Structures are given as C-alpha cells and as structure tokens.
Amino acid sequence: MSEKECQAAENGRPVDESAESAPITQTGFVRIRRTPLINTLLQPTFGIQADLQTEIHPSDEMLRYMTGVYRGDRERGLAAYFDSGRRAFEMTEQIVDWRFGGFESIKILDFASGYGRVTRHVLGRMDRAGLTVSDLMEPAVRFQRDVFGVNAVSSTVEPERLRIAGEFDVVQAISLFSHLPEGLFRRWLAALWALIAPGGVLIFSVHDSSLLAGKRASDRFTFVPSSENDDLDPEAYGSTWVSSAFVREVVADEIGTASLHRLPRGLCGYQDVYLVVRADDVDFSSFEYNPGVEGYIDVAECDSRSRLSCCGWAASVSRHRSVDRIDLLVNGDVVGSTSEFQPRPDVADHFGDERLKMTGWSLDVALGDAISYSHDAVMLVARMGRVSTILFMGSIYSLLADTAKANLEFLAARG
Numbered sequence: 001m002s003e004k005e006c007q008a009a010e011n012g013r014p015v016d017e018s019a020e021s022a023p024i025t026q027t028g029f030v031r032i033r034r035t036p037l038i039n040t041l042l043q044p045t046f047g048i049q050a051d052l053q054t055e056i057h058p059s060d061e062m063l064r065y066m067t068g069v070y071r072g073d074r075e076r077g078l079a080a081y082f083d084s085g086r087r088a089f090e091m092t093e094q095i096v097d098w099r100f101g102g103f104e105s106i107k108i109l110d111f112a113s114g115y116g117r118v119t120r121h122v123l124g125r126m127d128r129a130g131l132t133v134s135d136l137m138e139p140a141v142r143f144q145r146d147v148f149g150v151n152a153v154s155s156t157v158e159p160e161r162l163r164i165a166g167e168f169d170v171v172q173a174i175s176l177f178s179h180l181p182e183g184l185f186r187r188w189l190a191a192l193w194a195l196i197a198p199g200g201v202l203i204f205s206v207h208d209s210s211l212l213a214g215k216r217a218s219d220r221f222t223f224v225p226s227s228e229n230d231d232l233d234p235e236a237y238g239s240t241w242v243s244s245a246f247v248r249e250v251v252a253d254e255i256g257t258a259s260l261h262r263l264p265r266g267l268c269g270y271q272d273v274y275l276v277v278r279a280d281d282v283d284f285s286s287f288e289y290n291p292g293v294e295g296y297i298d299v300a301e302c303d304s305r306s307r308l309s310c311c312g313w314a315a316s317v318s319r320h321r322s323v324d325r326i327d328l329l330v331n332g333d334v335v336g337s338t339s340e341f342q343p344r345p346d347v348a349d350h351f352g353d354e355r356l357k358m359t360g361w362s363l364d365v366a367l368g369d370a371i372s373y374s375h376d377a378v379m380l381v382a383r384m385g386r387v388s389t390i391l392f393m394g395s396i397y398s399l400l401a402d403t404a405k406a407n408l409e410f411l412a413a414r415g
C-alpha cells in the first residue's frame, strides 16, 4: 500500500485522484472491478439495492477475512462481503418490518458496525439522520461518517465509558458478543440495553455452544483469546461460544424481566440471534422469520461438451424443511432449475432431524459452446419463500476445484 493509501485508510477519506502517480485504488478505497460475478451479485434480483454504496475501506477486516476464506481470491472475497452483508441486513429488515412495520421514523444504532459491511445495506432503507453507528476502531468510525454520512460515535473498551446520546428503537450488535469474554459480555448487554427506547428491540448474535461439537471446553460459556482481528486486544476480543441457558441467565441478571426470543442459526445460517424487546409479554408467534438456507455442493463435474452435472443438499435447518427450488445461473440468467428433492438420510442424521430427509438435489445442464470456464459467473441459488441464498458463486473452474478439494479433504480425513 502506498503512503497515500495508508493515509487514506487512516483518514477514511478519498485519495486525490489528480495527484501524480495515482495509486492502484484511485479513490483510496478497495478497487471494485465490475466482473460478471460482481455485476450479477449487485443486481436487484438478490435484494441488493441498485444504489448500494460500494466504497470499501482498505483496512476492512471483514473483507480481509472473506478473501482469506477464498484463499486470497479477491473477487470472490468481495462477492462474499457484499452477499453476507445483504444476508445480515435481511435479518434486521425482517425484524424491523415485524416490530415497526418498516424503517420510516425509527432510530437505529448499528453497534460494533466495523467498516459498514452491514450498515451499507441499511442506508437505502432509511433516512440517514435516523442511523447511528459505533465501533472501537477509529478509522472505521471516521470512514462511515465521511463516506456514508451517518452519525458515527467512537466506542470504548469499557462499556461504562460509552457516550451515545438518546434512545434507539433498534440496537443491533452483529458478531460482537460472539467475541467477548464473560465479564464484557455481561457489561455490554447492560450498556446496550440502557439505550433501548420503550418498545424497542436489542438484537445480538452469538456462537451457540453446539458449534464447538466435540471440541467444547464448556457447554455454558467458552472463550478463546484469539480472533480474526489482529488490531484488538485478544483478551477483550477473542472468540466466544455460549449456551442458550447462559444467554437467558445473563439477560435475567443484567436486564431483568424482558421479552426474549432466540432465532437458532438466524444469522447467515450460522450464529444464533437473540431479540430482547423492551415491552411485556411480546407475542413472538406472529414473527415468521425466514433465515434462508444452508446447503452444500457434493459433486460438480463437466463433460467434454460442457455439460455441468452437480448435486448436493439444501435445507432450512432451523425451520426443518427443504427449499422451494434450486436455480443455476450463468451471468445472472437462470439456465437450469429443479424443485425435485431426493432422500438424504445422512443430512437428517447429521442434524438429528428426520424432517430434513428430503433435501437432496441434482442438476444436469448444458452450458453451451460460448461458456468461459474462467470468466463467466456461475451461481447456485436456493430459493425459499422471498429469500434467496447463494450456495455457490464464482467461475466454473472454481466450482470444479472447490468440490474436488472438499472431496479429497473428506477422503483424507476418513483415512
């Protein structure tokens, strides 16, 4: 990174494009190449707003993390960054629509917002004046204030020192409590609850203890002082797993009587989400949450005529059902589709839920002579109600390579 880009990263401000020796990221942000994959993803089809702000701060550790997941493939990392932000926002949107009938005239605090992976999706739905963000990382706060034009407040390690004026209808803390040691977990819960207006809702996500499967030190609470973020003190920000009994216990201790609701695997099919509403006897049965789909591609193969055959499973694990349809898209066009599902007793066994038996799918599609294995964008999308979950996005080569690698790893693990 050039000195100028470093400075831009620190200030969260665009680099002067007219300057001599313009840096690679000419605006001072991460360079977004409009490849077929990124273009397809940013279509409104997937619920991403047409005017989404795509500036990304070069120090955004969520992008760094996503890119790492794809072994340094920046294009797929970027796509995952936008898509995971969209999915997290869909959760907020469903909660806000249920509780307040929409975003008009409510006030939201996106706490521990980072550099705005999720916040950017909220912007198109509400007046910026109603949106406040807060994070511990100063450059992240400045970036969102300068680029998104939202109220942005610097946070503190000690919850009792946080200074945010006013009350909020929604305070969301996505992937914060999944990193806190027990003392800070309790104290941040109390501090954020103090910012909730009457009738308002606190939304926070955690790693459930079950995700530790077999490796868990404790069912109740496990903290490991290590995380994806090298900039923060690992003793104050590590990795945390909790049981639902623990969450109920700390809510009772720190908040007292409140209406509490759990959405198992509610955040991108992985973290559990808890809603705590500042009102008595809230009827959560009227909230029909659609968390999207979990799934896997077991096999993907192409023959000499570019015919793609692939199969896998897809299900909403928390809603105990298979999905409506699996679509195969090339550059945004649906080229194959199935709504027939076959038995997958291994999936039912894995989740200990017989209702997940009919979750297997397969597709066999001629991709045509003009297909480019390296350039064209392929997506496998599971549709369930109004929610679309992308099971795979990338090139055909990466689809073939990913599945082959996963199968080799599986065989190696079996010995």
Ligand SMILES: C[S@@+](CC[C@H](N)C(=O)[O-])C[C@H]1O[C@@H](n2cnc3c(N)ncnc32)[C@H](O)[C@@H]1O
Pocket: 062, 088, 111, 112, 113, 114, 115, 116, 117, 118, 134, 135, 136, 137, 155, 156, 157, 158, 173, 174, 175, 176, 232, 237
């Ligand atoms: C995993 S990131 C999630 C960021 C964002 N919510 C998202 O989902 O993309 C966790 C964030 O928590 C922030 N954080 C950690 N401790 C904090 C504190 N005491 N106050 C505010 N933010 C904090 C980190 O700086 C980081 O941005």
